[in-house]
Amino acid sequence: MKNWLFSTRPISKDIGIFILRVGAALMMLTHDWDKLSNYSAKLMTFSDPLGIGSALSLQLAILAEFFCAILLALGLMTRLSLVPLMITMLVAGFVAHAADPFPAKEKAFLFLVIFIVLFLLGPGKYSVDGQLNRPRRY
Structure with a gap:
């Protein structure tokens, strides 16, 4: 039991990446749904x-936070779709909320950390990218 609890070997790296990738993407989608569904109203105040x-x-934020999040959830063009998401979170944390206290920018930084980790790890085996790049057996 001690060897299992303190082991540095992953139980399942690919399942962990899948949960992190899909979870972050779905949270980003729900975060951005308000911008997309209330586009006209947001246009006046964004x-x-x-x-x-x-x-x-606003259009760039929607592109990143909604459409790139869909690609991230699917694991399709994962690293490419993470670039606009990371840029958006950098802008949100360091520019848009620069003068705000840390709790106001905490969510942007948390998403940024997740996106950086996913960029470094890749989409994992349980993704469209992983299925497209798997070795073929004939």
Whole structure:
């Protein structure tokens, strides 16, 4: 029992990556659903942290937080889909909420850490990428 509890070998790395990938993607989707479903109302109030206009800022946030999150959940083009998500969380944490206290930017930093870990680990075996790249047996 002691060897199992303190072992550094994973029980199942691929299942862990799957849970982290899908869980983070679903939480990001629910976080962004309000922006997508109330687009017109959000357009009037969305911030412009990079000086590119609030409409473009909102569209880029929706692209990353909704559409890239769907790709992340599927594990399709995983590392590529993580790049806009990481950039969005960097902007949210360091630019949009720069003057806010830490609890206001904590969620952005938590998502950023998860996305960095997934970028480094890859999508895992239980993903579309993993199935497309598995060795073929003929």
